[in-house]
Amino acid sequence: MERVLILGATGNIGALAANRLIRENVILRLVSSRESGVHSLRERFPTAEVMQADWYDPVSLKTAMRDVDRVFIVTPDFVTDETVVTPNIIEAVRDAGSVAQIVRLSAMPPGLKATDVSKEVLATRCGAAQHMVAKPLLDASGLPITYLNVACWIMFNLSWYLSEPVKTKQQLLMPAVTDAPRRWVSEEDIADVIVRVLTDKPEIHVGQDYLMTGAEQFDYEDVARLLSDVTGKAITYVDDDSMLRTSMGDHFDAVMTYYTHESRDYVSVPASDAKLKILGVHQMTLQEYLTKNIAMFV
Ligand SMILES: NC(=O)c1ccc[n+]([C@@H]2O[C@H](COP(=O)([O-])OP(=O)(O)OC[C@H]3O[C@@H](n4cnc5c(N)ncnc54)[C@H](OP(=O)(O)O)[C@@H]3O)[C@@H](O)[C@H]2O)c1
The missing domain is CATH 3.90.25 (UDP-galactose 4-epimerase; domain 1)
Known part of the structure; x- marks a missing residue:
């Protein structure tokens, strides 16, 4: 059986994905950087393996990555220094040597680059301002990556x-x-797509950059x-x-x-029903x- 690591498991999307993956009988390793987060993950997901790891601490990250087959990454807005976090994740994946797929939640207008926005916007580390920093690093790593690019508002806002x-x-x-004028996607649809992408054979989705936005x-x-x-x-x-x-x-x-x-x-980000493409069912x-x-x- 494969082991899926979720970095960001205490968060909104990470926890939703964890819930669904448990229902699919996937072996989960869930991580929080905080002791209280570890405690709440243990309570909420008693069948999962729970560990404390911090993506600013390479040693704990490498321990969390050991014997992992797939990784799902969700990083929070405003506080994530992707110039440190993403290289640390890449290094830990390489060190583990067992990871067949990394799934990264991103949110950026396709093709937009960090050089296209002002320094002030980049400094916010919000939305595209973090993902535009992480993506080139992940792309250059040559690791097996699937992006789910939710380039719109999530309905839980x-x-x-x-x-x-x-x-x-x-x-x-x-x-x-x-x-x-904004497009919207539900958190439930995001979780459904993540689960499918993480439970299909990795080669079906590795190398894909799925754009997920609303129709209107x-x-x-x-x-x-x-x-x-x-x-x-x-x-x-x-x-x-x-x-x-x-x-x-x-x-x-x-x-x-x-x-x-x-x-x-x-x-100008176009409509893109990733759920229809991947699961054959329209997004909400x-x-x-x-x-x-x-x-x-x-
Ligand atoms: N809101 C929107 O409309 C929207 C739209 C599209 C995309 N997005 C994207 O969605 C993402 C946010 O998703 P979310 O709301 O699910 O995030 P969230 O609830 O803020 O969760 C962030 C996760 O990061 C973990 N984390 C924080 N610091 C860490 C560290 N040092 N080491 C390890 N883990 C750490 C947190 O766990 P611990 O604190 O327990 O360690 C938490 O589980 C952002 O990338 C955003 O750009 C948002």
């Missing part, structure tokens, strides 16, 4: 900073300077209109940064800088997601 005022005040609050683009007025349709209440879009400010905390200024590039450079639309998760909004 709604629960972080958009749903509460929709519920309590029938208002969708976001600063107007960040508005743009929605600006804030469009999202408010969809929310009105789904909830049966008049939801109004309001130019207001209070929710974003609260949810981002210390990262608020960085995310606002990131949005100057994101709201411009992602607009934003309307379907809002309907399924209506309790978040009423």
